[in-house]
Amino acid sequence: MMLDDAYANAAYIDGADSFPPRWKKEAEAFRANLGARAQLNVRYGPSDRQKFDLFQPEGVSRGTAVFVHGGYWKAFDKSYWSHLAAGPLARGYAVAMPSYDLCPDVRISEISTQIAAALTEVANRTQGTIVLSGHSAGGHLVARMTDPLLLGAEVRDRITRIVPISPVADLTPLLQTEMNDTLRLDEAEAAAESPMNMTPPHGVDVTVWVGADERPVFLEQAENFARSWGAKQVVAEGKHHFDVIDPLAEADSELTKALLGS
Structure with missing residues (x-):
């Protein structure tokens, strides 16, 4: 395509192939070192993958800081990223x-609903x-979590900052990729699931973060998204x-300062 x-x-x-094994090794070591401060596999939904890890400072x-992993909605799980909690934890935040x-077991719209359910359960177990x-x-x-049709006001009102990192904010171009055989997007879902088409949230500090050495399309996505939401944008050299x-x-x-506000 x-x-x-x-x-x-x-x-x-x-060396792209070396990154996932390194992530997984560092994440495993981090969880082991955290000991009792790591609450693993907290269930928020019925399927085996609908679980989160909660790390306490x-x-x-x-x-509470929440990190949602990437992988084009078709790869990875929470076990690869635990070490990325170190920054917020050191600053006194639960993660x-x-x-x-x-995908293809579910559609992207269903994943958005699952993350909203995860946030609701996280909110039930935390304060602030x-x-x-x-x-x-x-x-x-x-970014989708600012949609009032996805997430209840009690939880949304507690969200103060969002940092989408190298986000795919416009899903429509993915219709022209082979990966869409797995994602199963159609035009209607691509439009509905694109944060670019959402009303920007009020009272939430949004910083769109992207690497300077990323593929041009990710730089374009970040720039267009930041402009459409009136958000800050950082291009990390x-x-x-x-x-x-x-x-x-x-x-x-x-990056940690942008997420935590200082």
Whole structure:
């Protein structure tokens, strides 16, 4: 299909195959070191993948950060990303990381509904403000959480900041890719599920984050999304689609500061 290459990330990243094993190893070590402060596999829905991990900081939590993983809605789960909780945890935030069912077993609209259910359960178990970040497809999913048809007002009103990282904010181009054999998008769902077409949220600080070395289409998606929502945009120098998320593991990184507000 004509846009397959445009959305192909791994083909343009040196050593791309080494990233998932490294992520998984670092995540496993992080969970093991956290011990009793890691509450694993909290169920929020009926399927085996509808679970999240909840990591607690030392002392009283200042709020809760939620990270939603990417993988084009068809790959990965929460177990690859635990180490990215290190930054917010060090700043006193609890961190929740959900898995979700994947395409083609479900449609993207169903995944959005699942993440809303995960956030509702996270909110039931925590107090204070909630901040959201998500990478790639996860960036799409956290942006969708401002839709009042998806998430109840009690939870939405607790969301103060959203940082979509390298988000796919306009799903319509994916109709012209081979991956749509798995995603099963049609024009109606692509339009309805595109944050680009949503009304920008009021009272929520939104920062669209993207790596300077990403594929041109991701830079375009980020720029267009930030403009349509009147959001801040950061283009991180020297970062590509796979390492753009790494600074979440650092308490004083600019990415962690953008998520937590300081």
